[in-house]
Amino acid sequence: MGPHEHLTCRLCGQDHRPAPLAKGEKALCSRCGALMAKAPTLGPDATFVFAVTGLILAVPSALLPFVGAGKLGNVRMSHLLTGVGALWENGMQEVALLVLLCGGLLPVALLAVLAALHLPARFRWRSPVAGELARAAHILEHWSIPEVQVLAVLVALMKLGSVVDVSVGPGFWCYCGVAVSLIVAEHSFDFDTTSPFPTAAEEEAEGIP
Secondary structure (H helix, E strand, C coil): CCCCCCEECCCCCCEECCCCECCCCEEECCCCCCEEEECCCCCCCHHHHHHHHHHHHHHHHHHCCCEEEEECCEEEEECCCHHHHHHHHCCCHHHHHHHHHHHHHHHHHHHHHHHHHHHHHHCCCCCCCHHHHHHHHHHHCCCCCHHHHHHHHHHHHHHHCCCCEEEECHHHHHHHHHHHHHHHHHHHCCCCCCCCCCEHHHHHHHCCC
């Protein structure tokens, strides 16, 4: 930011002079104490790296075998969306839709939005749709919960393990990678405010004294 630019608190309207933030530091309003900006703990590239990682792992998680169950040598393998189809066929369309959205489509959409938000910074240009992408991220973060599906699968495996032989396929481990990548990407991204403060690493990259 230029020397004459300032930062205004979104709650009380107090003006502040921008200053660089080191990793993990937060900028609070001097009047009301509201969070105004924070620097990622893992560095400025953490959100982008983990978002891209999650998008890459989403492909094999959907295509590869997820979990298997069988008895007396008869094994049936399922995929990520097999449960959605079973719920739909058994008359639980609302639950099936929620599982599909919250555990499948929306996490991938949030990963894509987070990657798109940080991609322009790698090429030193401003995105004309950054505001819309940030608002989309705000909405998607509340509905993207793949970790809940991971826990549900683990509970189901524990309960079925006493009845049939269960096995975990590579698709499940890839899906776990998607869930972990999304959690780390969300943790590294500031959903409360878009930080106007340059971090110490960004200042060094830009050559700012």
